[in-house]
Amino acid sequence: MKRRLPKWLKVVCILLLVIFAPPALLQVSHLLGTAPMVAISDRLHPDPGWNEDGENITGGLFCISYDVDCNSMWRSFRTERKVAPAGVQRISDEAMNGARVKGDCETSPLASNSTGTYVACSATAVVDGYDVEVRVLKLDEHSPDRIIQFLLSDVKNRQ
Numbered sequence: 001m002k003r004r005l006p007k008w009l010k011v012v013c014i015l016l017l018v019i020f021a022p023p024a025l026l027q028v029s030h031l032l033g034t035a036p037m038v039a040i041s042d043r044l045h046p047d048p049g050w051n052e053d054g055e056n057i058t059g060g061l062f063c064i065s066y067d068v069d070c071n072s073m074w075r076s077f078r079t080e081r082k083v084a085p086a087g088v089q090r091i092s093d094e095a096m097n098g099a100r101v102k103g104d105c106e107t108s109p110l111a112s113n114s115t116g117t118y119v120a121c122s123a124t125a126v127v128d129g130y131d132v133e134v135r136v137l138k139l140d141e142h143s144p145d146r147i148i149q150f151l152l153s154d155v156k157n158r159q
Contacts (some may be wrong), residue, residue, distance in 0.1 A: 044075075046091075103122060132150075
């Protein structure tokens with residue numbers, strides 16, 4: 001004797017599938033589509049004392065490039081310690097095929113009467129089809145705060 005499910009239970013199961021399947025598909029697509037990029041970013045190891053400040057990861061099969069390019073990401077860290085070019089070079093040697101660091105990570109490339117955030121030093125390379133950049137930002141010449149960003153973008157996003 002076969003046992004059948006009640007009709008109301010079938011309807012509930014179908015409704016649950018309709019409601020939860022699309023978001024699950026989008027999430028799986030996002031995770032699978034961004035996994036190679038995140039794996040590269042995970043090889044960029046910050047120095048002790050760099051406090052994670054945030055990240056944004058964009059990509060996946062259903063990604064629509066509106067404000068941010070698909071298959072791109074950033075991670076940001078903050079510190080009040082001085083960042084030496086040797087620390088950025090260490091990251092470059094470990095994960096970016098030894099890209100050279102540009103800048104001394106301290107002095108401002110801005111004119112003395114200018115204010116704002118500036119790139120004190122950076123290193124860029126192409127790793128596994130992604131443009132990868134590590135950069136140290138300073139808020140102004142005398143600020144103790146430094147922002148360290150790891151930026152990745154698919155080479156197809158170049159303009």
